Amino acid sequence: MAKDPPRxxxxxxxxxxxxxxxxLYDHLSGHFGADRVFMDIGQIAPGDDFVExxxxxxxxxxxxxxxxxxxWLSAHNAQGRRLDQPDDFVRYELxxxxxxxxxxxxxxxxxxxxxxxxxxxxxLGPLARHQAQPLDDTRFQIDVDTLIRSIEHRxxxxxxxxxxxxxxxxxxxxxxxxxxxxxxMAFLAWVQLFDALGIDTRIESYTMALGDLVASVxxxxxxxxxxxxxxxxxxxxPFGPEWRREHARVIDRLVAAGARVIVFDIYFEKPSAGDxxxxxxxxxxxxxxxxxxxxxxRLLDGQPAALPGLAEVVRGWGLLCVGGRLGYASxxxxxxxxxxxxxxxxxxxxxxxxxxxxxSAIGTLAVGGTTLAVDDQRRELTVxxxxxxxxxRGPLQxxxxxxxxxxxxxxxxxxxxxxxxAAETLIRLAPIEAWREPARRLDYEQxxxxxxxxxxxxxxxxxxxxxxxxxxxxxxxxxxxxGSELRHGVExxxxxxxxxxxxxxxxxxxxxxxxxxxxxxxxxxxxxxLFRPAMRPLQxxxxxxxxxxxxxxxxxxxYARYGxxxxxxxHLGAFLLTYWLLGRLAASGTAGGPAD
Numbered sequence: 001m002a003k004d005p006p007r008x009x010x011x012x013x014x015x016x017x018x019x020x021x022x023x024l025y026d027h028l029s030g031h032f033g034a035d036r037v038f039m040d041i042g043q044i045a046p047g048d049d050f051v052e053x054x055x056x057x058x059x060x061x062x063x064x065x066x067x068x069x070x071x072w073l074s075a076h077n078a079q080g081r082r083l084d085q086p087d088d089f090v091r092y093e094l095x096x097x098x099x100x101x102x103x104x105x106x107x108x109x110x111x112x113x114x115x116x117x118x119x120x121x122x123x124l125g126p127l128a129r130h131q132a133q134p135l136d137d138t139r140f141q142i143d144v145d146t147l148i149r150s151i152e153h154r155x156x157x158x159x160x161x162x163x164x165x166x167x168x169x170x171x172x173x174x175x176x177x178x179x180x181x182x183x184x185m186a187f188l189a190w191v192q193l194f195d196a197l198g199i200d201t202r203i204e205s206y207t208m209a210l211g212d213l214v215a216s217v218x219x220x221x222x223x224x225x226x227x228x229x230x231x232x233x234x235x236x237x238p239f240g241p242e243w244r245r246e247h248a249r250v251i252d253r254l255v256a257a258g259a260r261v262i263v264f265d266i267y268f269e270k271p272s273a274g275d276x277x278x279x280x281x282x283x284x285x286x287x288x289x290x291x292x293x294x295x296x297x298r299l300l301d302g303q304p305a306a307l308p309g310l311a312e313v314v315r316g317w318g319l320l321c322v323g324g325r326l327g328y329a330s331x332x333x334x335x336x337x338x339x340x341x342x343x344x345x346x347x348x349x350x351x352x353x354x355x356x357x358x359x360s361a362i363g364t365l366a367v368g369g370t371t372l373a374v375d376d377q378r379r380e381l382t383v384x385x386x387x388x389x390x391x392x393r394g395p396l397q398x399x400x401x402x403x404x405x406x407x408x409x410x411x412x413x414x415x416x417x418x419x420x421x422a423a424e425t426l427i428r429l430a431p432i433e434a435w436r437e438p439a440r441r442l443d444y445e446q447x448x449x450x451x452x453x454x455x456x457x458x459x460x461x462x463x464x465x466x467x468x469x470x471x472x473x474x475x476x477x478x479x480x481x482x483g484s485e486l487r488h489g490v491e492x493x494x495x496x497x498x499x500x501x502x503x504x505x506x507x508x509x510x511x512x513x514x515x516x517x518x519x520x521x522x523x524x525x526x527x528x529x530l531f532r533p534a535m536r537p538l539q540x541x542x543x544x545x546x547x548x549x550x551x552x553x554x555x556x557x558x559y560a561r562y563g564x565x566x567x568x569x570x571h572l573g574a575f576l577l578t579y580w581l582l583g584r585l586a587a588s589g590t591a592g593g594p595a596d
Contacts, residue, residue: 017069227469244274258460265467318362321413323476363496
């Protein structure tokens with residue numbers, strides 16, 4: 001028995017889309033029949049109750065078409081926006097349709113866009129989740145045909161074309177295209193194009209996310225954070241250069257408590273009345289064997305911008321930049337090399353890449369990484385401690401300042417400029433609770449406040465990082481595990497120090513092992529496809545899924561244990577592409593049976 005055509009209700013706003021509504025009505029009534037399509041003009045007799053007719057028609061309809069033109073959303077009268085008024089008939093029609101659970105298709109005309117849920121009154125909010133169909137003058141017949149097919153739940157022209165593409169006569173073309181894709185994968189791996197674009201690192205970093213769920217990085221008991229917060233501001237006033245005397249008192253108290261290294265996640269540029277006391281306190285600390293490291297934000301005439309006399313007493317100047325992100329991973333520079341530029345040096349010096357300045361991160365200096373050895377041939381940096389121990393080794397990359405959507409360069413770290421080369425590391429983050437538990441976290445009030453509780457010897461041999469702990473200040477959103485959290489910059493510096501102390505160095509395999517592993521994964525994919533040819537497709541797919549999960553589990557465990565990252569995109573790509581390619585070739589060699 002033939003199914004009756006659906007009953008349609010066209011909702012529109014007269015001053016917005018009456019011409020479109022009439023044109024659409026003509027086409028729909030011509031296809032489904034005039035008695036199956038309702039439009040208010042000419043179908044409501046004089047004297048009829050308008051609301052009762054609309055309610056009955058909507059109730060009798062199978063589908064409601066919401067015609068949305070350029071002024072549909074913004075139409076106003078003396079009382080305000082029409083859609084916000086309960087007696088607006090367009091609002092009434094659509095609210096009633098949604099209330100009755102009717103299928104509603106928004107049809108966009110005149111270049112209108114689909115409204116966002118925030119732009120609609122609450123009663124019409126669900127409309128924003130309905131898939132819209134555009135209706136354009138230049139392709140009106142095609143768009144109406146697409147709408148009719150959607151109403152009748154018939155395959156679209158695109159779907160029919162896709163079926164045609166799977167026909168037998170195109171199998172040979174598919175075979176060659178898949179083979180070309182396999183060659184392309186090998187070529188991209190060979191030239192490391194994805195690595196040049198940063199894609200490899202982004203994908204690899206999500207292995208870190210799963211690895212952090214399996215095992216957290218161990219936390220050194222040598223690290224302590226001293227944060228100034230709202231309590232200190234209430235006593236001292238807004239944070240700024242006027243706090244120099246307080247910093248001096250904090251240094252004296254930390255030295256008395258036995259701190260071995262004091263690192264300021266602060267730069268000191270603008271002069272203040274307390275500068276002499278700060279410099280004197282750093283000098284006293286140095287005499288007692290405590291190293292004080294301060295941050296540098298920018299250079300003036302090639303030298304760190306800082307208070308006069310500070311250079312003579314501090315242990316070193318360190319980069320404050322931290323908190324960048326690549327995919328899942330938080331990124332921090334280990335060090336930066338300032339290279340000679342044509343505008344400031346000879347052409348010969350610029351061409352040779354002559355280094356005119358080296359700056360370590362404050363975290364690198366905190367663990368004694370004062371020597372930066374550069375391998376010019378391999379463009380590699382090695383950080384060596386005062387005791388001759390290699391703390392870190394990794395590649396140097398050109399600095400690429402971030403760019404806003406407007407195209408303007410953004411200066412998140414003024415010390416890093418285009419033309420420099422930086423060595424960056426992916427940070428393994430410790431649980432945030434580790435940096436906020438009382439044993440590892442002090443505030444200025446505990447150290448130098450009126451009711452200070454710090455005692456002599458309490459910080460013997462510790463590395464103390466001093467920084468901003470105020471809510472909403474110097475905070476970075478980081479990803480850890482399956483969630484995100486806010487960390488202060490000083491806490492990220494503590495994570496970097498912890499990685500260097502624990503020998504945690506997240507890095508990828510060398511190219512040769514990565515290539516051999518890709519070949520092995522390709523061989524595994526081919527073996528799984530040819531293993532037991534009579535195996536059912538579902539069983540074979542489950543076997544492939546098990547192979548992928550086993551590989552991922554191994555990569556996660558190796559990362560958690562050794563900090564090694566695999567090129568998962570290439571390895572799984574080789575595995576799955578080889579499996580699929582052999583499946584297609586096997587299918588084309590049979591009587592036409594489908595490949596799984």
